[in-house]
Amino acid sequence: MAVKKPAAPAAKLSKKEFKALSEKLLLQPKTVWEQADAKTRAEIFALAEDYKTFMDQAKTERRAVATIRAAAEQAGFKPLGPKAKGGRYYAELAGKAIALLVLGKQPVVQGVRMIGSHIDAPRLDLKMHPLFENQDLAFLKTHYYGGIKKYQWFARPLSLIGVVCTAEGRTVEINVGDAPDDPVFTVLDLLPHLSRKSQEGKKLSEAFEAERMNLVIAGLPLEGEGNGDRIKLAVMQLLNQRYGIVEADLISAELEIVPAGNARDVGLDRALVGAYGHDDRASAFASLQAILGLKSPAAPALAVFYDKEEIGSEGMSGAQSRWIEHLVAAMLEANHEPTDYLTISRALAASKVLSADVNAALDPDYPEVHEKNNAARLGYGVTLTKYTGHGGKYGASDANAEFVAWLRGVWEKAGVTWQAAGMGKIDEGGGGTVAKFLAAYGADVVDVGPALLSMHSPFEIMHKADLWSSVQAYQAFFVAK
Numbered sequence: 001m002a003v004k005k006p007a008a009p010a011a012k013l014s015k016k017e018f019k020a021l022s023e024k025l026l027l028q029p030k031t032v033w034e035q036a037d038a039k040t041r042a043e044i045f046a047l048a049e050d051y052k053t054f055m056d057q058a059k060t061e062r063r064a065v066a067t068i069r070a071a072a073e074q075a076g077f078k079p080l081g082p083k084a085k086g087g088r089y090y091a092e093l094a095g096k097a098i099a100l101l102v103l104g105k106q107p108v109v110q111g112v113r114m115i116g117s118h119i120d121a122p123r124l125d126l127k128m129h130p131l132f133e134n135q136d137l138a139f140l141k142t143h144y145y146g147g148i149k150k151y152q153w154f155a156r157p158l159s160l161i162g163v164v165c166t167a168e169g170r171t172v173e174i175n176v177g178d179a180p181d182d183p184v185f186t187v188l189d190l191l192p193h194l195s196r197k198s199q200e201g202k203k204l205s206e207a208f209e210a211e212r213m214n215l216v217i218a219g220l221p222l223e224g225e226g227n228g229d230r231i232k233l234a235v236m237q238l239l240n241q242r243y244g245i246v247e248a249d250l251i252s253a254e255l256e257i258v259p260a261g262n263a264r265d266v267g268l269d270r271a272l273v274g275a276y277g278h279d280d281r282a283s284a285f286a287s288l289q290a291i292l293g294l295k296s297p298a299a300p301a302l303a304v305f306y307d308k309e310e311i312g313s314e315g316m317s318g319a320q321s322r323w324i325e326h327l328v329a330a331m332l333e334a335n336h337e338p339t340d341y342l343t344i345s346r347a348l349a350a351s352k353v354l355s356a357d358v359n360a361a362l363d364p365d366y367p368e369v370h371e372k373n374n375a376a377r378l379g380y381g382v383t384l385t386k387y388t389g390h391g392g393k394y395g396a397s398d399a400n401a402e403f404v405a406w407l408r409g410v411w412e413k414a415g416v417t418w419q420a421a422g423m424g425k426i427d428e429g430g431g432g433t434v435a436k437f438l439a440a441y442g443a444d445v446v447d448v449g450p451a452l453l454s455m456h457s458p459f460e461i462m463h464k465a466d467l468w469s470s471v472q473a474y475q476a477f478f479v480a481k
Ligand code: MN
Pocket: 118, 279, 280, 309, 357, 358
């Protein structure tokens, strides 16, 4: 091999040339807001108003299903079934998961455009025998659900929302704490004067114990003669009068304790929304907006709103269930296509999927947990996360480069402002989404959603522009060639 002459040194760039070359070759992160014109800025704020209303109605997975169903029916979606007509359908699973779909010009077997989000959020559930009396107060024993920092749930107003199912077949809905005149509930915390040994000397993970997370529910005794817990009996009398239930009915109940109060604007300029459950109802809301606005797409579109993501997508209403196979089979049937196993599996394998879930934005107060070159930034648009997981990518789905490249092209054409990010420093922690369960069918899957601050807290923070950008990204995905 001949020795080449060394290349002539490059000419020195002028300031203008340097700038032009940078713009051509380097990524230029931009905020959504700075690129938005007056009309778009108004849209961003209008969308956030609809979002807050949605969040106030959808504080549990069951309430989210009811809210999404109502929106779907209003937009002309019909129940999916063998005699389904019209091309716009919805289907439900046990009242805790819901799917909306729009048939396309292409057959289902050629693949579905799917967006999967989740509508469950970290919270406190009740134990099966929750009610007890102690020191002249009545309490409900709780069992936390999902990844919570326990201390965030003490000494704050809480609502009680859910259902109690009786052996006679009645389902009683309970929703107390959010209406303006409602009472709220609370988990007691120790005063600082006396918490030196019990809390302050301990590790954070040990200072607040799950078994001390009891919900104050009442304080008045039943009057009259007789032995036994008077306040507990008074509570049951009240519940019986109001809802027709007895203590045994609490065994067959799903009552969830969630932060009381509504979603709120945060900041003097109202740039942010603070709410319980942005993870992942922000992505759910954005994908709902995207599919409701879809007219006659080329590829069939499907938005699935899953339950149980926060505990590993387990159970009948989680993404590990076989529901997606059933949904695709029912889509094939509604589109008059074969519904044999081979056709279903072909349709699934040919599908493109966005796992619509949130990421963590770079926290200005804790920059050390992030790797700043690969951290999502609030306000920089929807976040694409190629892989989640922990350590050496354990538990990650890891999207294919080809699919990520296709999606980049789609967003570039549609003018979507977006960013790519991992979650935190490599060995700092980690997390997962529904992505890997859908990738198991051979579908292309990648995580896409807004980035949050204070994620998994009772008051999560999201930038309004990132929500708007998520809707843009999901819409572009549904209609892309
Ligand atoms: Mn999530």
